[in-house]
Amino acid sequence: MLEVHELTVRFGGITALDGVGFTVARGAMVGLIGPNGAGKTTLFNCLTRRHRADGGEVRYEDRDLLAEPPHAIAGLGIGRTFQNLGLFPRMSVRENVMVGAHHHGRAGFLTAALRLPRVRREEARLREEADAVLARLDLAAVADHPAAGLPFGTLKRVELARALAGRPRLLLLDEPVNGLSHGEVDAFADTLRALREELSLTVVVVEHHMGFVMGTCDRVVCLDFGRRIAEGPPEEVQRDPAVIEAYLGTAA
């Protein structure tokens, strides 16, 4: 579904990604691990066209992803969450989720200003869909609350709901359980596993929480200093000397 070849990104003199390559099969759940600064988020930003790649190729469903404009990514079925929450704090939780379905709507400035019947129908449909996603993620009770000032774990779920509202085929999660308590991490892992089945999602997840990665992912890619240093099933990568060295310094 997703093929990354020789992807290179430089910021000034720093090479953030250095010829990284891996593939994600349809329906797979791939964990992207590596120490801080390894280039994981940069890779995500490349996939969503936030950063320009200096070299390499990304193919998504037989399409050159790097040739697409940033706002078209959602329409191609790619959803994403952010490392440090990318919510819209002055909008309600429901509105946040409805923005996630932005590319499923047609209403423009003029038709919206005139409140044409089809705009009203579309609005009702988007609202219904958003409410369904909110109910699925146990967020119905906070639907009218601003997407700020809620517990961190709840806000993380709101972000997931917003990404799901776009009905993605490929879901990119950037540290989804960072900052959550033990119980919350387990609950999130359960939810994610269930959603993956229900919605036949393909998931790429950046995460430091090894328990979470080992428990949910069927493949793991490890980056260090912008290079791929290991790839394979979780238990194999976990034992890989290069990975251990990257995390702990010189292998003991």
Next chain:
Amino acid sequence: MAERRGTGRRGPVPAVRARWRGLLLTAALLAVCAAPFQLVPFRVFQLTMVLVYTVALIGLNLLVGHGGQISLGHGAFFAVGAYGTAIMMFHGGWPYPVTLPAAAAVAFAIGLALGVPATRLHGLYLALVTLAIAIFLVPLLKRFESVTGGSMGLTLAKPRPPAWSGLAEDQWLYFLTLAAALLALAVNHSLLRSRVGRALHAVRDNETAAEVMGVRLAFHKRMAFAWSAMFAGAAGCLYTWVIGFVSPDSFTVNLSITLLAGLVIGGLGATWGPLLGGLFVMFVPSLSQDVNKAAPGVIFGLLIIVVMYVAPTGLAGLVRRAAHSFGRTLRKG
């Protein structure tokens, strides 16, 4: 509103609040319709001007409060509407009802053209560019004397009330402006509670996330600018109807700054911010003139500072807080 109450989605307490709000709105509308028959013509004229500024501030609120951009040049779009209307009536002899949509369309087109910087610039940089638009307007108006009347401006006949209405001129102008203001309010409201309004809010709150959700940033920013200019242009047209005279000195940089100050004081992004801002823009300068004839600017400035201290979220925020604590007192008692 009625359908909202019917679903009971917000629970029993907000349903009561919605009924109160409905009652208040009805009462306000009645008062607004009765006002021109109770007040002397000069007061009616003042209220009409409040509505004119309200329309302009609805536009500015769309851009600044909801779109998260800034404009120090909205006086220029106001002037485009005002002068456009004057020229259409003076040189073209157009009947006045046609000039409102025409002036709005012209302001929209110019806003769309000048909205290009809005797609690339942020904050102070955008403020500077829009300020330049306002600065450059007055000399331009004086330059094309044959069309604009130069420094002398253009004097026009005000719209006459039709015989069937039985209204005086000031009352007729008041109701024309009121109808336009209600239309602007409705259009703006529909826009904001739609997919487009959400997209604007998303761009304001977090551009990066908005783009990942598929919102085209440049398009929305530029359209917000153009729509905002359109409201300002429509307000300019109403201004010409009401005053019957345009001259370059009415549209200096001061107007742009007063509009922005009025909006911030009324309440950025608040539903009633533009109306409260309109009241402020209309009454406070003349009020400060009454307090001290020598330095109205000082009093005006001081009042702005005081309001921002007492109500950092604007008058709309203050009203909301007052209503909130009033409601709490009622429940306790």
